[in-house]
Amino acid sequence: MSVSVIIPTFNRSELLRNSIQSVLDQTISPTEIIVVDDHSTDDTSEVVGSFKNEKIKYVLNRFKKGANGARNTGILLAECDFIAFQDSDDIWLPSKLEEQLNYMNSNPEVDMCFCSLNLNKGLRVIPNREVRPSEVKSQLRKGNFISTQTIFLKREVAISTMFDEDLMRFQDWDFCLRISNQYSIHHLPKPLVMVEHQNDSISKKVNGVKALNQLFTKHPELTKEIIIKALYNYEKFSEKMRKNKRVSALSNYFLYSIYKIIDKLFVRDSKL
Numbered sequence: 001m002s003v004s005v006i007i008p009t010f011n012r013s014e015l016l017r018n019s020i021q022s023v024l025d026q027t028i029s030p031t032e033i034i035v036v037d038d039h040s041t042d043d044t045s046e047v048v049g050s051f052k053n054e055k056i057k058y059v060l061n062r063f064k065k066g067a068n069g070a071r072n073t074g075i076l077l078a079e080c081d082f083i084a085f086q087d088s089d090d091i092w093l094p095s096k097l098e099e100q101l102n103y104m105n106s107n108p109e110v111d112m113c114f115c116s117l118n119l120n121k122g123l124r125v126i127p128n129r130e131v132r133p134s135e136v137k138s139q140l141r142k143g144n145f146i147s148t149q150t151i152f153l154k155r156e157v158a159i160s161t162m163f164d165e166d167l168m169r170f171q172d173w174d175f176c177l178r179i180s181n182q183y184s185i186h187h188l189p190k191p192l193v194m195v196e197h198q199n200d201s202i203s204k205k206v207n208g209v210k211a212l213n214q215l216f217t218k219h220p221e222l223t224k225e226i227i228i229k230a231l232y233n234y235e236k237f238s239e240k241m242r243k244n245k246r247v248s249a250l251s252n253y254f255l256y257s258i259y260k261i262i263d264k265l266f267v268r269d270s271k272l
Helices: 013-024 044-049 066-077 096-106 133-140 155-161 171-182 202-218 224-240 245-269
Strands: 003-009 032-037 056-060 082-085 112-119 124-126 151-154 185-195
Touching: 003 013, 003 066, 003 096, 013 032, 013 044, 032 044, 032 066, 044 056, 056 066, 066 082, 066 155, 066 171, 082 096, 082 155, 096 112, 096 151, 096 185, 133 171, 133 185, 151 155, 151 171, 155 171, 171 185, 171 202
Parallel strands: 003 032, 003 082, 032 056, 112 185
Antiparallel strands: 082 151, 112 124, 112 151
């Protein structure tokens, strides 16, 4: 069985090298590595070219499409039986592809599997327990625990689903929610991906609220507990930023946006 690895990237040449190398260092070699450059302005093309490896296919988007659009470009170009996604700033452990491919070959009825990830050098593992196949769908409606770079799935499943290019954030959550509605998802409870978490900027927090609104509009089956948790987190954020008027205004915007989502949810459930 053959494997395509898709790596979307934008202006991260200094991190991309290690990401690609971690794919090349796998105990089984992928058939192709598709690096989709989302119109970078740095030396990304030179970094990719420096590998001089015929398995690596460099694709340059003629205009910026975002991470979702870049992944979709890779999906449409992929030629193998299975697809795995890697991010330009993350590292795979050497056995990642082999363990997921073996699992899929041993369980041909499974359409997608995901592994756990190791966050911030072992400070946290996500998910922190095995998620049984029977509970993946229901647990996804309570919150996301599947990151894109942990996904390994059949090519036809990726093509039939694709990433939503209109979503500002939470594209992995939306992608997995839609897959869980039609296909089987299994968890390989081993942390085979290393992720270094970076704190979100203010602009990312704003986009996060907007994207959360988009997600709940698209998936009304998501549970209210997610919104209540988000509200609690943003209230904590607001308290810390009271002294800064500009940030305080932004925090008020966050709270207002979340209250709007809550109102929609409760109105939707109303029998009046």
